[in-house]
Structures are given as structure tokens and as C-alpha cells.
Amino acid sequence: MSTITAAPATTTARVERREPRPIPFTRLLSVELRKCFDTRAGFWLMASIGIASLLATGAVLLWAPDSELTYSTFATAIGFPMAIILPMVAVLSVTSEWSQRSGLTTFTLVPHRSRAIAAKAGVTVGISVVSMLIAMAIGAVGTVVGSAILGIAPVWDAGFVDLANIVLAQVLGMLVGFMLGVVIRNSSAAIVAYFVYSFALTAITEVLAATQDWFSNLQPWVDFNYAQGALFNGSLNGEQWANLAVTGVVWLVAPMAFGLWSLMRSEVK
Amino acid sequence: MITVDSLTKTYGGFTAVDDVTFTARPGRVTGFLGPNGAGKSTTMRVMVGLTPATSGGVTVCGRQFRDLPNPGLEVGVLLDASAQHAGRTGREILTVAQRTMGLPSSRVDEIIDLVSLTPSEADRRVRNYSLGMRQRLGIATALLGQPEVLILDEPANGLDPAGIRWMRDLLRGYANQGATVLLSSHLLHEIEVIADDLVVIGNGRIVAQGAKSDLLATADTLVRTTDVTALSQALAASGIGFSASAATGSDDALRVEADTDLVGKVALEARIQLRELRPAEGAGLEEMFLELTADTQRETITEGAAA
Incomplete structure (x- = not known):
């Protein structure tokens, strides 16, 4: 702009822009x-996956009876904190765009919201699988250390199918968190909803099943948490898979579909 | 180029944007004006696909915003400087945008330098930013991809005087290179200084649009005389409208709704001595704004509301 030219002249001198490539x-x-990692909260949430695995392993080493220092004990112990932390990662990855309002930038840079949300879902599932692999590795170290302390041979009482089922259960739990994030789009409300969904609801259905015969027969076909519980208890038979599929459609797939539909049409403010 | 075509947005029974049509052209700064709640921000959100239109639509660079392959490289958007994740650093927010657009990472340092954030400020978390710093960060995000269209909602908000001056020069430079710049503001002075075209909106409807020079032009005459009373009578007798003018700082001036020839002729025929006779300055943007949006203002303004 060192030369003195009228605005129209510089306009015409403008270089033709190339068409950008799609993202x-x-x-x-x-x-x-x-x-997922670039805020303090996000970083420590992710770090807590490893930290909680170590703490759970340590707790088993310290307090579990010697006879139960087996791999499945470690796997179960590590599974508990995971079932809380991983869904929180999923919830926040979606809701922070609304609660922190960063969605204004995210969805102007990626106006096809389905792509941004699909990327979040992909990352969410990836994190849950990788987290579980890390947790299992830590559990394996715990098993070796525990048996070395006792001076016995390590007991590997969880096979590939068992572990795969546990990973599937954790992925489903994380997807439930993701679904609640998509439907509710508010961090605190979605987190509360997750605890209601997977803990309060479980307690209520347990009481109901214990006191009402009709419900205890029906429960496997209507209670998603109950159907998922089978994944932690070894391999599933055909009916249990069917239970899981039916309740999954009702409690996960259908609300997810509704949530995505409304998210695509909603106003980002 | 931004083309808004018969855009309407309703919320239930409330019409926020009502059949708005205008074009922001390349190489020009278009000022988008209106009172609070007139529909400026809603219109801008519809432009970038954050709010669905009820009817009508907007094209940016000749297409719907959602059909742009990599919008950050074509359209720079700043809608709300506070809409950032408070836990990220300024640099991280720019890095996320830079990676999304697929730009080299060096671009982040360049842009931090361009908006005059210091490296240590850039490494602070946004929750510790002042409004002015957030505004600079928002402008940095908008300019990151060197877009040819800028859509900025209240970009001067929170900037210090030097910052406002800097932004004015920056936007002027962008427009002179052929970019389309659309900015909303209710800092009327800012708009008056920088805008080439104006779009004025009130209650969701466009009340005026066009080149700033046309909108602010006037055919009135300013006349000073030693005998204001006699001239008033002569003008009234000729059926010409006038009003007392404070433009000269004294009470010997009238603002007359006629051109200089006619006022001179009336004074000559009535043998009234004049001190000064010249075309009146254009109405200020503020007067025009208040007059045009008088029906839609929250406050009732008696003077200036000619309608």
C-alpha cells in the first residue's frame, strides 16, 4: 500500500483466490x-484415567484377600473409576461447546455440525478403548507384582472375550455420556443426568425387581444398565445379547438420534 | 460479497428479522446499524449458519455458508469475543483454529503479533483476559485464515482508543485490498468514520441503506444574518421551512430547507443583509440514526425525531 492508488485500482489488482480444499x-x-487435553480440567480428567487405574491397582494389592489377587479382580477394580471418568470425558467434549460457548467458533469453522460431532464421537470411542487398554496393562502389572509378593504364579482368570466385553461395556457407558451431552448440551445438567441415569436408576430398578415379580421378569428387556451388567460377568448367551440390543436401542440409540436431530437444527448462541 | 435475500427469522410469534435484503460489496466497508435488539446479531448468526433462517437466505462468496469447503479461509467471523473456552490460553484457541483450517503453525505467532497481544498475554488463560484482550483474540481468530470476507459484530467493543484506531486502519486496509467487510456497531462515530455503505435496521426491518455519502447528503442551506427576525418572516412568507441552527455557535444562524440560490433570492428581495450563505453540512449519522429508528427506539427522543 505504499503507492497511492484509488481503491478500485487495488481491487482489480487483487489476485484471484484459489478454491480451498475441504477439511x-x-x-x-x-x-x-x-x-480433550488442552485445558487444565481436560488434562487432569485424562490424567485421572491413569491415576485412578494405579490407585485401584494399589488398593487391590493392599486390601484384597490373597486368594483374590487374580487378574479379574484387578480388571474389575479398575473398571469402577473408569465407568465414571470416561463418560465425563464424553459429556464434556460435547457440552463444553455450549456451556463455554466455544461452539460459536467450532461450528463456524466447521458448519457441517454432523462432521464436528462425528469427530467428537470418534475421539470419544478411541479414548475409551485406549484407556481400557492402558487400564488392562496396569492391571496386568498389578497381577504380576501381587503374585510376586505372595510368591505364587500369577492367575490370569480373564480371557480375551471377558476383556472385550468389559471394553464394550465401557464404550457403551461412554456413549451414554455422549448421548446425554448431545441431548442436554449443558455440562452440569448432563453430568447430573449421567449419575441419575446409571446410578440412581439402577438402584430404583433393583428395588423394583426385588419387590415386584412382574418387573423382575421384564427387567432384562427394559433395563439397559441391567443388560450391560452381563458384560462384566463373562460371555453372553443369545438372549442376553438380544436384551442388550433391545434396551440399547431404547435407552441409547433412540435418544441419541433425537439429540442429534435437534442439535443439527438448534441455534448456537 | 455477502448477499442477504429476503431474510426472515421468527421465534414463535416474535419476528426478529423481517424480510431483510441487502448486499455487502467487495472493496467496501459496510456498516450495519440498529438499536439494541433490532436484529443485527441474529442476521449475522444466520449468515454463518449458527441460526437457521425461517425463510429467505444468505450467500457468502456466492454460496451458502455451509457449502464453503473450508470457511475459515474465506470468511473471518467475530460474533462474540467472550464466546471462548475460558480454560484455554489465547495461543491454544488460535492453534485449534489454525489446525482446523490447515494453516502452518507459524501463522499463530504472526497473528498474535498483528493484533498486538504480547507472547506472555497469549499464554494466559482466556478467563484472565480483559474485554479488550478478548476482542483482540477474537479479531485474531477472524483474520487467521486471511479471508476475503469479514463479518464482525461489535469489533470495537472494549478496545482502547489506540485499539479502535488500529482496527479502523486494519479494516480500511482489508477493504482497499478488495475484501468485503461487514461490521455492526452502535458506536456511530466509528461507523461514520470507516463505513462506505450503511444498512440501518430497526425492529428487524431495514429502514435505510445505501452509500454513506448519499444517506448523509442534504440539500439544506445554512444562512447567517444580522436580522434573524426579518429573514424568518421573509422565509415564512415564501413558504420555506427553516429552523434555528446552533451550527455556528451563535444565535444568528438559520438552517433552511432550500438550496442556497433560493435563500439568497428571498434575502435579496426582502433586502436583508447576510453574513454567510452556504450549503449545510450533512446531517450527522447520529441524527440520521435517531430519526430513522425513532419508531423503534426504547427511549423516546423528542428533539431530532422529525417523523
Whole structure:
């Protein structure tokens, strides 16, 4: 702008712009993964996955009876904190865009909201699988250390199918968190909803099943938490898979579909 | 180029934006004006696809916003400087945007430098930012991809005088290079200084639009005389409207709704001595704004509301 020219002259001198290439989905995945770690809250939530695994392993080593220092004990102990932490990661990855209002930038840079949300879902599932692999590795170290302390051979009493089922259960739990995030789109409300959904509701259905015969027969077909419980108890038979599928459609797939439908049409403020 | 075509947005029974049509052209700064709640921000949110339109639509660079392959490289958007994740650092927010757009990472440092955030400020978390710093960060995000269209809602909000001056020069420079700049503000002075075109909106409807020079032009005459009473009578006798003018700082001036030739002729025929006779300055943007939006203002303004 050193030369003195009228505005129209500089306008015509403007270089023709090239058509930008579309944003590849892999790039969205890497950006969404980064966003899970780049705040203090996010970083410590992710770090707590490893920390909780170590604490659970330590607790088993210290307090579990010697006869139960087996791999499945470690796997179960590590599973508990995971069932809380992983859904929180999923909830926050969606709701922070609304509660923190960063969605204004996210959805102007990626106006096809389905792509941004799909990237979040991909990262969420990826994190739950990787977290469980880390947790299982820590559990394996715990088993080896525990048996070394006792001077016995390590007991590997959880097979591939058992572990795969546990991973599936954790992924489902995380997807429930994701679904609640998509439907509610507010961090605190979605977190409360998750605890109601997976803990308060479980307690209520247990009481109901214990006192009402008709419900205890019906429970496997209507209670998603109950159907998921089978995943932690070894392999499933055909009916149990059917229970899981039916309740999953009602409690996870249908509300997720509704949530996505409304999210695509909602106003981002 | 931004083309808004018969855009309407209703919320239940409330019409926030009512059949709005205008174009923001390349190489020009378009000022988007209106009282609080007139529908400026809603219109801008519809432009970038954050709010669905009830009917009508907007194209940016000739397409719907959602059809832009990588919008950050074509349209720079700042809607609300406070809408950022408070737990991220300024640099991290820019890095996330830079990665989404697929730009080299060096671009983040360049843009931090351009908006005059210091490196240590850039590494602070946004919850510790002042409004002015958030505004600079928001402008940095908008400019990151060197877009040819800028959509900025109240960009001067919270900036210090030097910052406002800097932004004015920056937007002027962008427009001179052929970019389309649309900015809303109720800092009327800012708009008056920078805008080439104006779009004025009130209660969701466009009340005026066009080139600033046309909108603010006037055919009135300013006349000073030693005998205000006699001139008033002569003008009234000729059926010409006038009013007392404080433009000269004394009480010997009238603002007359006629051109200089006619006022001179009336004075000559009535043999009234004049001190000064010249075209009146254009109405200020503020007068025009208040007059045009008088029906839609929250406060009732008696003077200036000619309608």
C-alpha cells in the first residue's frame, strides 16, 4: 500500500483466490483430540484415567484377600473409576461447546455440525478403548507384582472375550455420556443426568425387581444398565445379547438420534 | 460479497428479522446499524449458519455458508469475543483454529503479533483476559485464515482508543485490498468514520441503506444574518421551512430547507443583509440514526425525531 492508488485500482489488482480444499475428517479428529487435553480440567480428567487405574491397582494389592489377587479382580477394580471418568470425558467434549460457548467458533469453522460431532464421537470411542487398554496393562502389572509378593504364579482368570466385553461395556457407558451431552448440551445438567441415569436408576430398578415379580421378569428387556451388567460377568448367551440390543436401542440409540436431530437444527448462541 | 435475500427469522410469534435484503460489496466497508435488539446479531448468526433462517437466505462468496469447503479461509467471523473456552490460553484457541483450517503453525505467532497481544498475554488463560484482550483474540481468530470476507459484530467493543484506531486502519486496509467487510456497531462515530455503505435496521426491518455519502447528503442551506427576525418572516412568507441552527455557535444562524440560490433570492428581495450563505453540512449519522429508528427506539427522543 505504499503507492497511492484509488481503491478500485487495488481491487482489480487483487489476485484471484484459489478454491480451498475441504477439511479432511482426520484433521477434525486430531483437533477434537487436542481439545480433550488442552485445558487444565481436560488434562487432569485424562490424567485421572491413569491415576485412578494405579490407585485401584494399589488398593487391590493392599486390601484384597490373597486368594483374590487374580487378574479379574484387578480388571474389575479398575473398571469402577473408569465407568465414571470416561463418560465425563464424553459429556464434556460435547457440552463444553455450549456451556463455554466455544461452539460459536467450532461450528463456524466447521458448519457441517454432523462432521464436528462425528469427530467428537470418534475421539470419544478411541479414548475409551485406549484407556481400557492402558487400564488392562496396569492391571496386568498389578497381577504380576501381587503374585510376586505372595510368591505364587500369577492367575490370569480373564480371557480375551471377558476383556472385550468389559471394553464394550465401557464404550457403551461412554456413549451414554455422549448421548446425554448431545441431548442436554449443558455440562452440569448432563453430568447430573449421567449419575441419575446409571446410578440412581439402577438402584430404583433393583428395588423394583426385588419387590415386584412382574418387573423382575421384564427387567432384562427394559433395563439397559441391567443388560450391560452381563458384560462384566463373562460371555453372553443369545438372549442376553438380544436384551442388550433391545434396551440399547431404547435407552441409547433412540435418544441419541433425537439429540442429534435437534442439535443439527438448534441455534448456537 | 455477502448477499442477504429476503431474510426472515421468527421465534414463535416474535419476528426478529423481517424480510431483510441487502448486499455487502467487495472493496467496501459496510456498516450495519440498529438499536439494541433490532436484529443485527441474529442476521449475522444466520449468515454463518449458527441460526437457521425461517425463510429467505444468505450467500457468502456466492454460496451458502455451509457449502464453503473450508470457511475459515474465506470468511473471518467475530460474533462474540467472550464466546471462548475460558480454560484455554489465547495461543491454544488460535492453534485449534489454525489446525482446523490447515494453516502452518507459524501463522499463530504472526497473528498474535498483528493484533498486538504480547507472547506472555497469549499464554494466559482466556478467563484472565480483559474485554479488550478478548476482542483482540477474537479479531485474531477472524483474520487467521486471511479471508476475503469479514463479518464482525461489535469489533470495537472494549478496545482502547489506540485499539479502535488500529482496527479502523486494519479494516480500511482489508477493504482497499478488495475484501468485503461487514461490521455492526452502535458506536456511530466509528461507523461514520470507516463505513462506505450503511444498512440501518430497526425492529428487524431495514429502514435505510445505501452509500454513506448519499444517506448523509442534504440539500439544506445554512444562512447567517444580522436580522434573524426579518429573514424568518421573509422565509415564512415564501413558504420555506427553516429552523434555528446552533451550527455556528451563535444565535444568528438559520438552517433552511432550500438550496442556497433560493435563500439568497428571498434575502435579496426582502433586502436583508447576510453574513454567510452556504450549503449545510450533512446531517450527522447520529441524527440520521435517531430519526430513522425513532419508531423503534426504547427511549423516546423528542428533539431530532422529525417523523
